[in-house]
Amino acid sequence: MKTGLLEHVNVTVAKPQDTADLMCRLFDWHIRWAGPSALGGQTAHVGTDTAYIALYSPASLETAGARNIAAPGHLNHIGVVVEDLDAVEARVIKAGYEPASHGDYEPGRRFYFFDENGIEFEVVSYS
Template identity: 60%
Template sequence: MSDARIEHVNITVTDPRRSADLMHDLFGWDVRWQGASQLGGETIHVGSETDYLALYTNEATQAADPRFSKGKPLNHVGVVVDDLDAVERKVIAAGLEPFSHGDYEPGRRFYFFDWNGIEFEVVSYA
């Protein structure tokens, strides 16, 4: 058995603050760090003490630069929650649309796209 784990995933978004606020509202995640990126632009790290999403943007991203196209090759980001129904209500309240509900082993799930076209899978094993 390996001790390896995913520490973070870095995704490009148009508005890191808006995305961080959504992650906080949906999952209770807090901002761990925010500031200038080494490559220019801004980054906000939002998550838990042990893992997080790095939400990155720069002027080219905000101008829809094709170098930062969304969804390729990323398929989705999976997040485990205790109360799937409560999170789905929050997704809807944020103006986003849940889809592809599934109730099969090993858990219940649904998906949604954020404002950046990034797909999230929300799953509960409870």
């Protein structure tokens, strides 16, 4: 039996194209597909040839409640592995985001940041 591979994660954002463009700049990803969602609204798929994040915006956004990562079903963070952590951190800062919670641990280093949608990203390097 083959091991299952994560293909994608789907998250709701305010502006899929803007968030996809940011992910391309930060992580050297590409937009695999973008267009109208089958559910109404817009979607952009951004990532690599083998895995991506589906960024979805419904026709009308509802006001989100307080972020509660302890509640079942809520997104905690999205982890992205990069080769050059310092270079990506410089891109994050240049894009106007604030890296935080830096950590060195065996076997790697990491930091976190929140995007304009309130999504937390963990950026980690094992190099």
